[in-house]
Amino acid sequence: xxxNALAVAGIVIKELYRRKDFYVLFVLTALITLLLGCVxxxxxxxxxxxxxxxxxxxxxxxxxxxxxxxxxxxxxxxRENRTIFPLLAKPLTRGHLVFGKFxxxxxxxxxxxxxxxxxxxxxxGAREHQWPLLIYLQALWLHWILLALVVAMVLLxxxxxxxxxxxxxxxxxxxxxxxxxxxxxxxxxxQLQEPIRTIVSVxxxxxxxxxxxxxxxxxxxxxxxxxxxxxxxxxxxAIGYTAxxxxxxxxxxxxxxLTA
Amino acid sequence: xxxxxxxxxxxxxxxSRESQNGFKVAVDGLDLTVGxxxxxxFLGPNGAGKTTTMNVLLGFVSPSSGSASLxxxxxxxxxxxxxxxxxxELTYYYKFLSAEELLRxxxxxxxxxxxxxxxxxxxxxxxxxxxxxxxxxxxxxxKGMQQRAGIAQALINNPDLLILDEPTSGLDPxxxxxxxxxxxxLKEEGKTVFFSSHxxxxxxxxxxxxxxxxxxxxxxxxxxxxLVKNYKTNLEQIFLKVIGYQSSQAV
Ligand SMILES: Nc1ncnc2c1ncn2[C@@H]1O[C@H](COP(=O)(O)OP(=O)(O)OP(=O)(O)O)[C@@H](O)[C@H]1O
Ligand SMILES: [Mg+2]
Numbered sequence: 001x002x003x004n005a006l007a008v009a010g011i012v013i014k015e016l017y018r019r020k021d022f023y024v025l026f027v028l029t030a031l032i033t034l035l036l037g038c039v040x041x042x043x044x045x046x047x048x049x050x051x052x053x054x055x056x057x058x059x060x061x062x063x064x065x066x067x068x069x070x071x072x073x074x075x076x077x078x079r080e081n082r083t084i085f086p087l088l089a090k091p092l093t094r095g096h097l098v099f100g101k102f103x104x105x106x107x108x109x110x111x112x113x114x115x116x117x118x119x120x121x122x123x124x125g126a127r128e129h130q131w132p133l134l135i136y137l138q139a140l141w142l143h144w145i146l147l148a149l150v151v152a153m154v155l156l157x158x159x160x161x162x163x164x165x166x167x168x169x170x171x172x173x174x175x176x177x178x179x180x181x182x183x184x185x186x187x188x189x190x191q192l193q194e195p196i197r198t199i200v201s202v203x204x205x206x207x208x209x210x211x212x213x214x215x216x217x218x219x220x221x222x223x224x225x226x227x228x229x230x231x232x233x234x235x236x237x238a239i240g241y242t243a244x245x246x247x248x249x250x251x252x253x254x255x256x257x258l259t260a
Numbered sequence: 261x262x263x264x265x266x267x268x269x270x271x272x273x274x275x276s277r278e279s280q281n282g283f284k285v286a287v288d289g290l291d292l293t294v295g296x297x298x299x300x301x302f303l304g305p306n307g308a309g310k311t312t313t314m315n316v317l318l319g320f321v322s323p324s325s326g327s328a329s330l331x332x333x334x335x336x337x338x339x340x341x342x343x344x345x346x347x348x349e350l351t352y353y354y355k356f357l358s359a360e361e362l363l364r365x366x367x368x369x370x371x372x373x374x375x376x377x378x379x380x381x382x383x384x385x386x387x388x389x390x391x392x393x394x395x396x397x398x399x400x401x402x403k404g405m406q407q408r409a410g411i412a413q414a415l416i417n418n419p420d421l422l423i424l425d426e427p428t429s430g431l432d433p434x435x436x437x438x439x440x441x442x443x444x445x446l447k448e449e450g451k452t453v454f455f456s457s458h459x460x461x462x463x464x465x466x467x468x469x470x471x472x473x474x475x476x477x478x479x480x481x482x483x484x485x486x487l488v489k490n491y492k493t494n495l496e497q498i499f500l501k502v503i504g505y506q507s508s509q510a511v
Contacts, residue, residue, distance in 0.1 A: 089341055
C-alpha cells in the first residue's frame, strides 16, 4: 500500500516541477514578497504590519490555488489521458491510487509552503530584526495540516464532479466561505427563525473549521506562540476530516465505471 | 494444459441512450479459454466487443453476468494482475516522463529490486528499439514510438500472460515484424499471449488459436491450421465469411 502510494505520489510531484504554470505562481509570490521587503518604510510599525498582512494573504491565496488546482486535475487527467488503464492493470488498487494522489498533492503543497514561509521569514526578519521562529513553525504546520484537509476534500470533489474547473470553483467557494463566515455561523444561527436556525447550527457543527488553522493575525501583531496542546488538537481534528474525505473518495471511486 | 484465461457466459451491457431498451449489449454469452503457453488471436470487426472483453479481464468493467478469471483467480481480485502485462488500445502515457522514468515507475509498483529493474529496463528498451530516445519526454515521441513504449511497459514485470489490445496498430512494417518476433520469442519462453488484431495475415502466422467475435457473440473458435483445413481458404476469407460479408463483385 505505502510502496504503491509513494510511487504514485512521486509521479505527482515530478509532474508539478515539470509544468510551467506552477513556477508562475511561485515566482510571482516570491517576487512580490521581495519587492515589498525592499521598499523603504523604516521605523513605521503600521506599515511593517500592513506589509506582513499582505504577504501572508498572498501566501494563503497562492497555497490554496496550488493545492486546489493540482489536486482537482489529478484523477480526471488520469482518466482523460487513459493513463489510468495501464496503471490499474498493475497490482495497484484504486485505494492505492487515491492515497498516492493525496500524498503527492499534500507533499507538493507542503514543499511550496516551506518556500513561501522561508521568504516571509527572511523578509520580515530583515525588517523587524526579530525572529519568532516558533510561531512561524506553528503557522507553517497548521497551514500544512489544513492543506491535507483541503486536498482530501478536492480529491473527493474530483470524482463527484465531471470537470476539474467546476470542482475547483465549488471547492474554492466552500473553502473561502468557511474561512470568512465559518466562525460566525452559530452567532448568526441564534438570530434566525426555528427551522433555519437548526439547519445553520447543524452546518456550523458539521463543516470542517478551516479558520482554526489561520493564525495570521497573531503573526502580524507579534503575539506569543499558541499552546502546543491547541496545535495538537487542531492536528487531530484535521486528520479526522482528512481521513473521512479520503475514505469517502475511495468508496465513491471504487464503484465508478472507468469507461463511461 | 491449465487455462490461464477463462471466460464463462460473459455478458456486458453498456448504458446507452440510442437503443430503445436503454442498454447496449457489447458482449453476449461469451465462452473462451486460453491455455498456458498459447498464442491466442482475438479477432472481430470494429465494435465487436474485443476491447470490452479485455476490459473485463483487467477489472475495468464489471460483467452484467457470467464470470472471468486469470490464473484461476477471479478478475475482481487485484492479485490476478500480478503476473500479467497489458497493452491498452489507445493510451497516452505520462507525457512529462521519459520512457526510462515510466518503466521505473511501473517497476516500483511490481516491487522489482533496483539493480534488477535497471537491467530489465535496458534490455526491454533495446528490444523495442527505444534506446536512443530513453531519456526524452514521451510527449516528443511519434505515435509508433509511443506504441513501443506501451509494449515495453507491458513487459516490465516479465509477465506470464500478456493481454495486448492491437499491439501493432500505428507501427510501420518493420515495427510490426518486430512485434511479431517479440510475440514469437515470448511463446518460446513459454509465455501466454492473448491479443486482438485486425492484421489477419499476421495473426495467421503467429497464432496457435483464434476466436472471431461478431456483434458480441463468438462465431468461430479453433486452431488456425484446423480452420484453414476445414474452410479450405485463408484466415481473411474465413473472417469475411463468418461476419457475413459479401464482396460487391460476388453480388
Ligand atoms: N463506454 C461505453 N459506453 C457505451 N458503449 C460502449 C462503450 N464502450 C464500448 N461500447 C460499445 O460496445 C461495443 C463493443 O466495443 P469494443 O470497444 O469492445 O469493440 P472492439 O471490438 O474493441 O472494436 P475495435 O476493433 O474498433 O477496437 C461497441 O458497439 C461500442 O459502441
Ligand atoms: Mg478495440
